[in-house]
Amino acid sequence: MQNPAMALEFTSSYVKDATDVFRVYKRLGDRAMEQAPDKALFAALDAESNSIAIIVKHVAGNLRSRWTDFLTSDGEKPDRDRDSEFEAPPKTRAELMELWESSWKTLFDSLAGLNDADLTKTITIRGEAHSVMQAINRNITHTAYHVGQIVFLTKHLAGSKWTALTIPRGKSAQFNAKVSTGKASQR
Numbered sequence: 001m002q003n004p005a006m007a008l009e010f011t012s013s014y015v016k017d018a019t020d021v022f023r024v025y026k027r028l029g030d031r032a033m034e035q036a037p038d039k040a041l042f043a044a045l046d047a048e049s050n051s052i053a054i055i056v057k058h059v060a061g062n063l064r065s066r067w068t069d070f071l072t073s074d075g076e077k078p079d080r081d082r083d084s085e086f087e088a089p090p091k092t093r094a095e096l097m098e099l100w101e102s103s104w105k106t107l108f109d110s111l112a113g114l115n116d117a118d119l120t121k122t123i124t125i126r127g128e129a130h131s132v133m134q135a136i137n138r139n140i141t142h143t144a145y146h147v148g149q150i151v152f153l154t155k156h157l158a159g160s161k162w163t164a165l166t167i168p169r170g171k172s173a174q175f176n177a178k179v180s181t182g183k184a185s186q187r
Contacts, residue, residue, distance in 0.1 A: 055146050062143075151165065
């Protein structure tokens, strides 16, 4: 039995595996933000920190830019204003979640159109050549980094109301016992 936060199926398709990894990170972000009080979504820990809403706006801008016309245009779209992603986030949870969902839809729709033969193609990001596999790896890393920030901030701001997204602190032995008996549940 595997860690319930990880992708669960072994495949020989890199595109499917990458899609599954992205789905894991989206689910972590979703589950974290569900626990964030509305006010917490827009709170910054200090003047140099980003709020969850700002991080979501940046991730959304990055996903839209990288995955729109993925194989045919530069991954840094000319209409992207990256600096503005760190200013003036959406005003409500509903607006924020709409931005989050639409950017992930762009990603997943683009990935669905790829096959393993596409991995040898070359694309550009900011004018630099990348194999499709490199570009996917680069974006998984970038997205995972920011989802980790969202989880950290939500956990901090939710305080005692936080529910673990993976194995809770102090519960590893219980989880390992369930795994050895085949009774671990999927989250």
